Each structure stands twice: as structure tokens, then as C-alpha cells.
Amino acid sequence: MAITHQSLSMLRLTAALGCGLMAGVFFAFSTFVMPALARLQPSQGIGAMQSINITAINPFFMTALFGTALACLGLIGSVLFKWHQPSASYWVAGSLLYLVGTIGVTIAFNVPMNDALAVVKPDDGADLWAGYLTNWTLWNHVRTVSSLAAAALLMLA
Template sequence: MLQFTQQHYFALKLFSALGCGLIAGVFFAFSTFVMNALARLHPKQGITAMQSINITAINPLFMGIFLGTAAACVFLAGSSLLDWYQPRAVYLLIGSLFYLVGTLGVTIMFNVPLNDALAIAAPDSANGESLWASYLTNWTMWNHIRTISALLASAAITIALHE
């Protein structure tokens, strides 16, 4: 049986802090320039490009970091509750919740349904054009929340690294 040592625990916290930061960076890029660039395209081109992005985003590397960080945060949240007397437990819990609720939860509840609706939109239709206009606003707003949440998660878990 694998014994979970302090070194393992530190490595898990480090992985989580880096994973949260990496995901925050990906989402930050979308919020600050990718969506703006797509909005400058003709709706048909923008829809087609975003449909392609949404397909290629589902790859082992991105999903491994995105979901692996979530799994690590579940473990850290649980361990923080079990070790609540530890000085940095509150930072682990707060950081984990920022990631799990504000990043993963928002993705599942808001960004994915918007992506699913866009996936079946006909890029050259009036309905597609109307959907694209609302998609740009709504998806980007929720992405801002994911970005801030992942960044706050990274900061809180980073603070918890110092023991």
C-alpha cells in the first residue's frame, strides 16, 4: 500500500497550484484576446473557428490538466477538513472550492451548454448569426468568472504551500 507522505502531499499541492494557474492562463487568453479576435470575424467564420476550438480543446493534455487539477482539489478539500487544525487548511479549502465551483462548476453549468448549442448551429444561417452574438457575450462573461476563480484558487493553494 502506498503511504502518503508529506512529500507526496506537498507535490499534490504544488500540482494543484500549478494546474490552477495554467488553467487560469488558458482562460485569461480567451478572455483577453481570443474571443475578441473571433468577434472581429464574420459570424460564419467566428462560429466555424469556435466550433473547431471546442472540438480540439477536448484532448488528453488539456483535459488531463483541467480534470486532474479538479481531482487534486477534491482530495485537498477533503484533507483540509480532516486536518482543519493545520494552519494552512483554510487556504487549501478556499482554493479548492474556487477551482471546483468557480472553474469546473461554471464550465459544466454554463460554458459547456453554450458550446453544445453552438456545435449544432448552422454557421451561415440567421439563427446561427443571432446565436453567435449572444454566445460571444455570455460565454466570455462566464469565462471571466472561470479565469478569476482559477487564479484565486492558484493563489490560495500557493499560500498553503508554505508550511
């Protein structure tokens, strides 16, 4: 039974740290990366963001983003067997907040905007860029708050 308890503790720690790490990444984008890109000429901002979006698809970032999601799914699954524990509701709430508010928002909003930006020629995308900056950053704020709140709930558990 000690292995199961230890494994569950490691899963909770992994999920909480992953949520906190992702909150930090998203916070950086919300507070200084996107404002810095907004100060550039549209063609320069578009080119820079296109480069960021390509570079973000790497094993380290993807493991942090989706590995945390897997840890959250594992926590939700483990609650089925430990629902009687007082902290179980925190595990579920934190995990769902990350899965919906971070992964769901990323897939439904940020990635489609990134895909639309990817096919634009930087010199022709000023109109798209203005809307992109506003909308992408708004949804990134949601991801920031969701990840941070998820980390807090998982730590409280």
C-alpha cells in the first residue's frame, strides 16, 4: 500500500509543479512577451510570433504542457478509488481547471489563432495581427489564471 500512496503523492506533486510551471510560462507571455511584440511594427511582430510558435513545438514544452495534463487525468482517475478523502475534491477541481482552462483553451483558441497567423506573410498581415494580439493575449490570460489556480488547488490538496 505504501507504493500506491507514494505514487499518488508523486503524481500530485508532478501535477502541481507542472501547473505552476505552465502558469509561469503563460504569465511571461501575458506580462512582457506579447506587450513587447505589440511594440514592434506588425510585420516584425508577426515574424517574431511565427518563429516563437514554431520553436514552442519542442519536447520540453510539449512534455510540460501535456505531461501535466496526463498527471491531472491520472489524479482524476485515482479519485475514483479515494473519493472519501477530504482532499479529493481539490484534486478533481485543480485537475479539471487545468484540463479545461489550459489545455481546452489552448486547443480551442490559441492554436487556431497560431495556425491562422502561420500562413500570413508578415508584410500582409497588419489587420490580422491587431486582432491576434488582443484575442490571443486574452485567452492566454485565461490559461495563466487557470494554471495558477489549478496549481494552488493541487497544493492545497
